[in-house]
Amino acid sequence: xILTERLSLYIQLTRLHRPIGILLLLWxxxxxxxxxxxxxxAAHIVAIFALGTVLMRSAGCAINDYADRNIDKHxxxxxxxxxxxxxxxxxxxxxxxAGLAFAAFxxxxxxxxxxxVLSFPALFLAASYPFTKRFFAIxxxxxxxxxxxxxxxxxxxxxxxxxxxxWVLLLANVFWAIAYDTxxxxxxxxxxxxxxxxxxxLLFGKYDIAAVMACYLATLALLALAGQMTxxxxxxxxxxxxAAGIALYHYTLIExxxxxxxxxxxxxNNWFGAAVFAGVAGEYWLR
Numbered sequence: 001x002i003l004t005e006r007l008s009l010y011i012q013l014t015r016l017h018r019p020i021g022i023l024l025l026l027w028x029x030x031x032x033x034x035x036x037x038x039x040x041x042a043a044h045i046v047a048i049f050a051l052g053t054v055l056m057r058s059a060g061c062a063i064n065d066y067a068d069r070n071i072d073k074h075x076x077x078x079x080x081x082x083x084x085x086x087x088x089x090x091x092x093x094x095x096x097x098a099g100l101a102f103a104a105f106x107x108x109x110x111x112x113x114x115x116x117v118l119s120f121p122a123l124f125l126a127a128s129y130p131f132t133k134r135f136f137a138i139x140x141x142x143x144x145x146x147x148x149x150x151x152x153x154x155x156x157x158x159x160x161x162x163x164x165x166x167w168v169l170l171l172a173n174v175f176w177a178i179a180y181d182t183x184x185x186x187x188x189x190x191x192x193x194x195x196x197x198x199x200x201x202l203l204f205g206k207y208d209i210a211a212v213m214a215c216y217l218a219t220l221a222l223l224a225l226a227g228q229m230t231x232x233x234x235x236x237x238x239x240x241x242x243a244a245g246i247a248l249y250h251y252t253l254i255e256x257x258x259x260x261x262x263x264x265x266x267x268x269n270n271w272f273g274a275a276v277f278a279g280v281a282g283e284y285w286l287r
Contacts, residue, residue: 009082013065013093014058014100020267021061024180026053027273028173029150031280032166035230036158039284045157048111049150052104059100060126060146066093067130101126114156122149133199140185140200144177145170165229172222179215179247180269182208183254186262209254216247223276232283239279246272 011017029049033041065083069090082088101123108115125146132139148170155166178200185201186208204211220240227236246268253265 009088010096013062013082013088013096015061016054016058020270022054022057023270024177024273025057025147025150026050027270027277028148028169028176029053029154030277032151032154032169033158034277034280034284035165035169035226035232036155039281039287041154041158045111045154048107049154049157052107053150055100055104055107056122056126059097059104060129062093062097062100063127064130066090066097097127108157111157112160114160114162115153118149118153118156118162122146122153125149137203138178138200140178140181141174143181144174147177148173165226168222168226168229172219172226175215175218175222176269176272179212179219179250180266180272182212182215183250183262183269184266186254186257187259187266209251209257212254213247213251216244216250220244220247232280233286235283235286236279239275239277239282242279243272243275246275 015021030046033046033049037045065081069083079085083090083093105119105123108119125142129139129142129146132142136142151169151173152162152166155162182200182204185199188199188201200211201208220243223240223243224237226232227240250265250268253261253268
């Protein structure tokens with residue numbers, strides 16, 4: 001296999017051609033960085049976390065495909081992935097994931113020791129998440145912790161500590177992840193039933209749509225609490241209002257449980273995260 005073909009397979013394995021996962025990981029990290037830095041986070045810290053987000057999400061995708069290699073071949077949407085189809089080897093995927101995670105760790109070496117310490121649970125969460133769907137009834141909650149752990153790390157890197165508001169933001173991200181990943185799980189509901197895989201869409205059953213909207217509401221309530229804790233003003237809450245409107249739009253997409261529309265709602269969560277960040281950034285810019 002020539003180098004360009006192998007690189008193409010690596011891009012597919014790490015989903016670099018589908019950046020939605022990077023964005024869903026990046027937005028909450030940026031919320032944390034901007035609030036921790038009072039609207040002026042150190043440029044080198046922002047750069048480290050942005051690149052680290054890309055590396056860790058890519059590593060997570062490689063581990064996910066390794067964990068699901070015997071499952072994905074039974075699902076139409078995933079049976080042609082590089083690992084499942086045999087175009088890449090299992091060890092190759094593991095070594096690629098390890099290399100990406102190590103590169104992400106090297107990035108944070110210029111930061112303080114607390115950030116180093118927090119990187120270890122972050123790595124464990126990212127590596128173990130793909131296996132939780134086999135035994136955990138709502139793996140989406142675990143995903144929310146994994147995707148949101150950049151928040152306490154951001155506070156640690158910027159301030160040297162992790163205040164209570166960081167954990168409130170992390171909890172908000174957990175509910176947001178349950179919301180958007182349930183929309184994603186609604187796409188694969190039939191396959192998950194057949195394969196015996198746990199998901200929030202199966203757990204919530206006929207109440208899946210209500211649960212999604214309740215999770216959006218909990219996300220916004222916790223973000224509002226974080227805003228009060230940090231003294232954020234009208235621009236921040238205007239961003240939350242826009243995000244609430246986006247959540248209501250998602251209801252119109254998922255109300256009939258059609259696969260394409262549910263997947264569209266999942267992808268559209270990029271704008272939910274962006275709206276919250278715009279409120280945060282706008283608030284500090286106006287001061």
